Every structure is written in structure tokens, then in C-alpha cells.
Amino acid sequence: MDLISIIVPCYNEQESLPLFYAEMNRVMEQMKDTAAFELMLVDDGSTDGTLAEMRALAAKDARVRYVSFSRNFGKEGALYAGLQKARGDYIAVMDADLQDPPAMVPQMYQILKTTDYDCVATRRRNRHGEPPVRSFLARCFYGIFNRMSQVRMKEATRDFRLMRRRVLDAILAMQEYNRFSKGIFAWVGFKIKWLEFENVERVAGKTKWSLGALLRYSMEAFLSFTTLPLLFPLVLGGALCLFFAVLLIVLLVTAACGNPLAWYWILIDALAFFAGLQLICLGVFGAYFSKMYMEIKHRPIYILKEESDEKEDR
Ligand code: UDP
Ligand code: MG
Numbered sequence: 001m002d003l004i005s006i007i008v009p010c011y012n013e014q015e016s017l018p019l020f021y022a023e024m025n026r027v028m029e030q031m032k033d034t035a036a037f038e039l040m041l042v043d044d045g046s047t048d049g050t051l052a053e054m055r056a057l058a059a060k061d062a063r064v065r066y067v068s069f070s071r072n073f074g075k076e077g078a079l080y081a082g083l084q085k086a087r088g089d090y091i092a093v094m095d096a097d098l099q100d101p102p103a104m105v106p107q108m109y110q111i112l113k114t115t116d117y118d119c120v121a122t123r124r125r126n127r128h129g130e131p132p133v134r135s136f137l138a139r140c141f142y143g144i145f146n147r148m149s150q151v152r153m154k155e156a157t158r159d160f161r162l163m164r165r166r167v168l169d170a171i172l173a174m175q176e177y178n179r180f181s182k183g184i185f186a187w188v189g190f191k192i193k194w195l196e197f198e199n200v201e202r203v204a205g206k207t208k209w210s211l212g213a214l215l216r217y218s219m220e221a222f223l224s225f226t227t228l229p230l231l232f233p234l235v236l237g238g239a240l241c242l243f244f245a246v247l248l249i250v251l252l253v254t255a256a257c258g259n260p261l262a263w264y265w266i267l268i269d270a271l272a273f274f275a276g277l278q279l280i281c282l283g284v285f286g287a288y289f290s291k292m293y294m295e296i297k298h299r300p301i302y303i304l305k306e307e308s309d310e311k312e313d314r
Helices: 016-030 050-060 075-085 102-114 132-148 165-173 181-187 211-225 228-256 262-297
Strands: 002-010 035-043 064-068 090-093 119-124 157-164 192-197
Touching: 002 016, 002 075, 002 102, 016 035, 016 050, 016 102, 035 050, 035 075, 050 064, 064 075, 075 090, 075 165, 090 102, 090 165, 102 119, 102 157, 102 192, 132 211, 157 165, 157 181, 181 211, 228 262
Parallel strands: 002 035, 002 090, 035 064, 119 192
Antiparallel strands: 090 157, 119 157
16 A cells, blocks of 8 residues: 655644644545555744644654754755655645645545656645735746746645655755755656645644745745856846947047047046956856856756666656
8 A cells, every 4th residue: 555645844833733633634534445644744943832732643643753853944944854754655745734735635646646647736726815915026936937947837836745756756866955845846847737726724823924034935946046147247248348349449430530539438438348348257257156056056967757677666
């Protein structure tokens, strides 16, 4: 029988966690003849009773495992720890606040069992109940990101997904320290089936995302997945140099024709030309730096999906 790992990052979720467990338990009971489960709870340094709640759940239910951080490291860290610890053949990632409906898990598992998709991921159908400013900023973010980066991210995606073991292995092969999971999920590729669902409010507690936190998060996305800004001085410097070089020729001709004022403009033009030259030098530095930056991330050069001499098909 397949083992399904459910990874749940939790930060101050003492009220949500029992509700999540009750809901998840219903799904696990419903599927008990088709698959075995483990709940991998990650306590991200909660300051409330979350850890006590996890201990209690683990004591009464052998399917529950947990790890607890020494302090709050952020959702990305919690997700990574959960992925590392998961033992399942199929691995799901979901929030503790029931914004990711456990009731979708059987359908997701069914899809992976009966088709050759590697991952079933989810998107919110709409952004109802969200401040319009936030929706607008989100749309801008996805628009700019997809233009600048080599990976394509769909709008309104959630981290909630069920994947095959090989997708998890690929995600863990991304050893980078600054982890932006939405980008990593997109980067590793594989065949993804998208399901849409209505946005639901969290059952208890409050969201950890302030506008400032969201801005930092989008900054992280750009810094992790595009080095294009480092080449910006190269483009700007190149354009400036070209413009002022042409202008210089025009001014020299004017000076040769006997216009004494032209020498004054030639001096200014030369200064602007050298400013452009300095930008180009900065851009050259940026070009090498961007290569170095990608090099130290040690991302895999390729990720295999299948090969003829594979021993077992997972
Ligand atoms: N979370 C976490 N560490 C943090 C912040 C959040 O583990 O520093 C967890 C949180 O407990 C929840 C999930 O990440 O299970 C998503 O957080 P939240 O519901 O606040 O985000 P939203 O659903 O509003 O995007
Ligand atoms: Mg949530």
C-alpha cells in the first residue's frame, strides 16, 4: 500500500491544529483501504501551545510525527524540514489553517494513480475577500516576474500540492539556502495537473502575512530566480555611450564648421560618454557576478523524469 506524507508547517496554530487534524483524520479514515498516511507536523518555533498540541496528537495517533524548531525560521524553512523528513511515496504540502481543503486529497491521489501526471497542484479560483490593492500588487508581481525569469509561475497558486517521490527528490536536490518554494516547484518541472478551488478563509488564528512581509517575499522571488537586474547597467551604459558617441561626431562637425560654442558642448558630451563607459564596466562586473551567483547555488544541471533502466517505478 502507498504511503502518503502530509507536511504541515505550523507557526502559532494551536487553535487551527486540532481542527485540521479532525478534518484530515476523516479523510485518512475514508482512504484507509487505499493508502497509509503519515502526518509530518513542523513546529516553526511557535510561542503558543502548538508544540504541546503536536505532542498530544503524536501520543494518541501513531501516524502523527513532528519536529520542532528552536525558533521561528519562516515557512520556507519549515517546508524544507518537512520535505526532508517525509518518508512517503506521495507527498502533500498543506497549511494548518484549513485553507487547503483536506477533502481534495483523495481526488489528487486518484489523479496521480490513474494518469502519468507527477504532481497535482492547486490554484485559487478567485481572490474574493482580499483587499483590491493586494490583488493588484499580486498581478503586477506575476506579470513582471514571468517576464524577467526563466521559470513561469501561474497566478494565484497555492503551495498545496500532492507529488510523487521523484518530484520531492528533485526539490531536495535544490540545495540553495534562500528558498523560494513557489519558484523551486516551477523550476524542477515535471508534468503538473492544476486543480482550482474557491478561496476559503482560515478557520482560526490570523494570517502571518503583512503587506511588508509580502513585499519581502516578492523581493526574495526576484533575487532567487533572476539575475537580469545585474545586467541593467550594461544595457543603460551601452545606450548612453552610443548616443553620446553619435552626438560627439555631430558636435565635431559643427566645431569644424567654425562654431566656437561647439567646443563647450563637446566637453560636456565627453563627460557623459565616460559616465556611460563606467556603467558598462559595472555591467561587465554584473555579468560575471550573475554567473557566479548561479554557480554557488549548485542547482542540478538537469533533472531526470524517467530512464529505461530504472529499477522501480515510483
Ligand atoms: N507558517 C510557518 N512559519 C511562519 C509563518 C507561517 O510555518 O513563519 C505556516 C502557518 O502556520 C500556516 C502556513 O505556514 O500553516 C501558511 O501561513 P498563513 O496561513 O499565515 O499564510 P496564508 O495562508 O495567509 O498565505
Ligand atoms: Mg493560510
